[in-house]
Amino acid sequence: MSSAEETYYCPEPSHWPIVAVAGIFGFTFGTALTVNGAVIGPYTMAAGVLILAYLFYGWFSDVIGEIGKGYYSKKVDISFRQGMLWFIASEVAFFATFFGCLWYYRNVASDWQNGVGYLGSTFKYLYAHLYEAKEILSGAQEALSWTANNGHVNKGGDFTNMGGLGVPLINTILLLSSGVTITIAHHALLSGHRKTLINALGATIVLGLVFVCFQAYEYGHAYASLNLTLESGIYGSTFYLLTGFHGFHVTVGAIMLLVVWARCAKGHFSKDQHFAFEAVAWYWHFVDVVWVALYIFVYWL
């Protein structure tokens, strides 16, 4: 009980969890109100977001202060690391869901709805008479290919698919290089080269932000020139779902990188204690890998 090596740090009562609850409540409840057109909805949402911003600032400041006071033993560090890894695991499951949906729409949905191939066998034997009557499934019948559907009753109008070259290719190169620069920064941190660390991490942030800007430009282009919108049938739906959630994660990752960059500049990290840096690096690599999968499955195939 005489050193931090032997006692596990159990924090004192803290108000941050309750602040977090207030923020999450404001944001979720406010969103539910907003989508239904309630006037107070956007204000509640905004209040939630502000509280969350205050929360992250305050909670993490507390934690950083505790590190500074040397409260954290090796074991606490391992807890943080494992916690972050399992959090990323849950994020993997979240994105895997959307990739799974994409696979399902492309390879299963239209076959089994239209009685094509072995997936449609039940349909053929049980519902063929309905198929002939062409009444019940008229919408699905006309859905020939999953990219050619303009949405319910043509609500989205004709659109052009997003190509794989141009901006998406540049974005791929940007994110992959940012994965290299953050690795350079990590090695610099481990070998004590502070200048390289700060420069390489700064480059990572710039690459991430440029990526987000390009993504925003691409969305503008899709809406303005390609008429590719959320309402453009299942192609538009999945395109925006996957790229949108990924873009949100890149934005969050870039903010996290900014914080870590500022902390590097202040000299918070040592060779042995730099959990926050590694956590953000892992997160960034995760976002990177998701993009590669996105580029292959959404833009190419």
Added chain:
Amino acid sequence: MSTADVAHDDHHHGAPTGWRRWVFSTNHKDIGTMYLIFAFCMLIFGGLMAMAIRAELIFPGMQLLSPDVYNNIVTNHALVMIFGAVMPAAAGMANWMIPLMIGAPDMALPRLNNLSFWLLPIAAFTLVTSMLAPYLLDFGTVDTGVNTGWTIYPPLSAKVGASMDFLIFTIHVLGISSILAAINIIVTILNLRAPGMTMMKMPLFVWTWLVTAFLLILVMPVLAGGVTMLLFDRHFGTSFFDAAGGGDPVLFQHLFWFFGHPEVYVLLLPSIGVLGMVIPTFSRKPLFGKTSLVISMAILMVLGLIVWAHHQYTIGMSLGTVTYFMIGTILISIPVGLMVFNFIATMWRGAMTFETPMLFAIGIILMFTFGGLTGVMLAVIPADMQYHDSMFVVAHFHYALIPGALYGLYAGVFFWLPKWTGRMYDEKLGKLFFWTNVGGFNLTFFPQHFLGLAGMPRRIIDYNVAFTEFNVMSSIGSFIFGISHILMLYIIIKCVKGQGEKATDQVWEGAKGLEWQLPSPPPFHTWATAPTVK
């Protein structure tokens, strides 16, 4: 390390006082207590809804409720019981017992732990908002209330009014809470075990929670993704679940049950863990074949993840697909059967006594096995085509979940109540509670098997007069079952108020493990220095 010493002295002075103790808590015992109290409140809330359903169904025709209100109550009864009662109660026990069992000073991430809990009351608030939205909030659209059942299948769920949005965000908040709690539990188990407490020496309850937490991390995000897509379909013009837009409503069913089936094991496994503690204690024998139990749990987890579509046999999947899901589902009876035999083998030739926790444990083995057998019936495709969406299904999953999940938690409450409060509960009242509760439960749900086989559909407010007798029996049973919980509350309150015989440290003669070496009740901070396990 003098600073660490100061910090150490600072926060080991005992419990903070007043409301701050609970709202700002970082103590696993206090958070566990809050989880348990919340779960009991939700159990009563969900139970009252169940009794309203049975009061409506006691006779054919409309008694008390309108169809929309009835549907709304059917939906929310399920959600409240699963997310409000069973999961938080199991999480409360995990909070209380895992650190004591593995010799940890607290949960690994105590502040995150408090966040996981306090998300639940706001989720409950949002859920109640969803229930009352049709009556209280006017968004200028027709709102029938969530009349879809807890499975919220589109296209119906895409057409419900604002109450569905509140439900979607309830699910999001519950998901955040569960994932954070699961992360915390896994990290605690993997990182904070006392020296010498190897994985295979961990008590079964800790093992079951490790598997449960892992499942939660895998499947909760899938549900979150699914309801997010539903939200987009409802408000942002996407076509995920709209066949006319190239989407597929059945995909939601796949997403839902990819979460929903493992969720059954999330509800079940912690209770199996309690069984693994209770049965050896009252049989005064070590657990039979613990390694095989752990392995069968791992198999159960893997199989549980790949058999979801047995909930959807009637949607028209191809023959090959349904056959695969049938075989996978029936295979699950092997690891589950192995668990049951292990528990029976633990009791075999043991010096058994029958205190309330043990009565519940034996009740689980009998009644849960029965629920499992009707599950095998439902897994068989041609049979399921007949049973699907009938009262038989209702009887089946209540036989699986009430003994399988709820009775395990009751066993845990009676088993650990003396440890938590320092007082023995009233054994006579405990036994009375067991018999009225089990009697009421069987009277409620056993007749529903016959109703289902005779063709009574589930989730419908009215029924054919031919089904009257069994429905009357079932409703009377449900009132006995429901009201018996007042007795449980009384027993618990007596212990909490410090009435009854003082409990020893070991509490039960046959109890073994680190948690029984601590005083009853344990001090505010325990295992500040980790014990060494031999």
